[in-house]
Every structure is written in structure tokens, then in C-alpha cells.
Amino acid sequence: MIPNSIYQQLYPESLINRLVWQGNSKLLFETGISMMPSPVRLITKSRVFKDIVRQVGGALKVSEDMVIAAFKRTVPQPALIGFLNIAQSLRTCG
16 A cells, blocks of 8 residues: 555645635545545545546636546546435536
């Protein structure tokens, strides 16, 4: 398992703290990551977060739709189905 400190080196706190999580986007992100099997949780977190950062660009505003799209692009189908079911109940818009 990769230590959390490596994740923080890849995505420094300065970037993480500058993001503006809109609606329940951060809750969706954290819930989705917590649903992943522990052996792949950190790599999934890294991949999903990388996709989110790519989507936000310079705007730094993270929408619920961006989080869901990032999971759809990076998470295998069996795990994705469970996340999408829960995501629908957590969304505040759409």
C-alpha cells in the first residue's frame, strides 16, 4: 500500500486546498474513494483526483458532475455501478 504522504507529494496540499468544492462534490469524491477496495484505494484516489484537476483547469471549481465524470473515466465497471447508485442520492443538483 502506498503511504498517504506519496499522494500528498503528487497532489500538494496547496493545490488541494485551493479547489472550491461545489455542492456535495467533495462528499461524492470522499464517498467514492471510501467505496474502493483498500488495496486500490490510494491509486484510485490519485487517478480520480488527477482527472478532476485536468477538468477544472485554472478555474479550480469542482462540480458534482466533474467528480462523477472522473469516476466514470477511471474506475472499473463493477465498482462504478455501486458508486453511481449512491451518487444519485448525494447530488444536490441535476
